[in-house]
Amino acid sequence: MRRRSLLLAAVPAGLVTLAACGDDKSASSKASPSPSGSASSVPPPKIVEGPLPAITAGKKFGEKPTVAKGDGEPSKDLAVKTVIAGGGRTVAENDFVQANYLGQVWATAKVFDNSYDRKTPLVLQLAKGSVIDGWRYALQGKKVGSRVEMAVPPTWGYGSSGNAQAGIKGTDTLVFVVDLLDSFNSKSSAKGKEVPQNDAALPKVGTNTNGSAPSIDVPKSDPPTKLVSEYVLEGDGPAVKADQSILCQFKGIVWDGGKTFEQTYGSGRLSQFSVQQMQQVLKGLAQGVTGKKVGSRILVVVPPSLGYGDTPPPGGVIKKGSTLVFSLDILAAM
Template identity: 70%
Template sequence: MRRRSLLIAVPAGLVTLSACGDDGSDSGQASSSEASPSASAGQSAPPPPKIVDGPLPAITAGTKFDEKPTIAKGSGKPSDQLAVRTVIAGGGARVAENDYVQANYLGQVWDSAKVFDNSYDRKAPLVIQLAAGSIIDGWRYALAGKKAGSRVELAVPPTWGYGSQGNAQAGIKGTDTLVFVVDIQDVFNAKSSAKGTDVAQDDIDLPKVGTNTDGKAPEITVPKGDAPKDLVSNYVIEGDGAELAAEDTVLVQYKGVLWDTGKEFDSSYSRSALTSFSLQQVVKGWSQGLTGKKVGSRVLIVVPPALGYGDSPPADSGIKKDSTLVFSVDILAKM
């Protein structure tokens, strides 16, 4: 059985892993009055659709990649299968099932051309996993195999959208076919790493972290001597993305070792699965250590006991009471 991340500082039942609505803040998720492509709760998975070429309405304005598009009203009867067209072919990484994609998108109803959601106006792309239960199946099947840098148009019938129940809050009926334009900005998976400039690690009293960016776990070398009493948060690789705010949700790769022994106690690399969480739901050392750091970076965080698990470490974690924890964290995206 794969071990769950040890970082979550709240009961597991309070942690949600699928994208959902928010208050319209700069988080990359849809506001509460809109319908993001997140899967509906309790929705059973239909059989895979047949991928067809059309029909698909024309994109009449905003025709460049990552430019907000205008889509014509659907003409005639839409397909009862999944219509997909690559409008612009990108040359980046290829999307696979269970990958995370970072994308801007616009969605509207086929019959009325009513726009029910778009990320362009929020100026915050969506980051979401292409996995069953996380996203509507129309996106899962349409985007698999596409490359980063691509613009994809798709028409999703109810079967692979919001089902017969629709989404009343967004004005989507259970009979509505939905049309999306999706600009795939980036793709993340278990092989993803930080991207940026190496930063000198010249403090001999602090751990050294490897700078490899091949998707493998970096080596962490802990020095002999006493652990620092205060939180340490230093760039190992400095990216050029947005700075994280204290309330952000992030997608990361990470590895944690004990200061006293250098022994690994937790790692997303060993699970071959990325981890996402709100900075308000993790141990204080992570929340404080990552706030203000840039997306794309690798960060060394040394967490003293008071900002970690103190005298109450997780059971069977290998962490003793009052342990100082050392982490390498790759900040892949802000969700």
């Protein structure tokens, strides 16, 4: 039996859900491209170019779009169009995407959700069971920086049950406009500016950005008794807030002996966790990521008082009184 991740939400491909990504405000009363049970066993759709309703305002990438009502009957297939072609990384299945989007009903043009007004892009994984199949198939092969419009029939949306909370019927075709802001996979790394590591009393962390695990060299001295959180690579994104969740790569070792107790590098997965929930598990790590910029690699040294103390996880290299050392790449915050 696979041991539960020490970071609660290390997510293999296909297991992350929208509920784990967003805050309560963004998910409580709106429909989003989150999993639909009815879409889990259907065959792949045929992808066609239209019909698709016109975008009548907000036509630039990143602007909140206004979309006309669908004209006539929508296609029974998945209609997809690249409205604006980006030049970034090509998105593949099981990647995480960061996107702004607007969703409305074909027949009525009723907007049931959009991320533009919240000013908080959505982060989710294009994996079976993690997002409606319409998104999963429509966004594969698209490039970061693209605006994509799609019309999703119920079969690849919320199924015959619809989404009553959002006013979506089981017969509704849904129209989405999606601005692809970024994408991440298990080989992603922070890309920030290198910060000098001059304190000989602290571990030195590698600065490679090729998706491989960075080295962590622990000095032959006693560990600090207070929390340490320092930039190794400083990104230029917004600072992580205490009420957000983050998507990250990480490596965790114990100070004494330098043994790795867990890492995402080389595992085919990323880690995603709520900072608030992490407060209940590893208070020092939650405090260490708070206030740090997205796109950064940080060194976090967690003393026992802010870690597991005298109650370490059973069966591992973490012992009573262990000081923990993390190298953590903050890929996205949501």
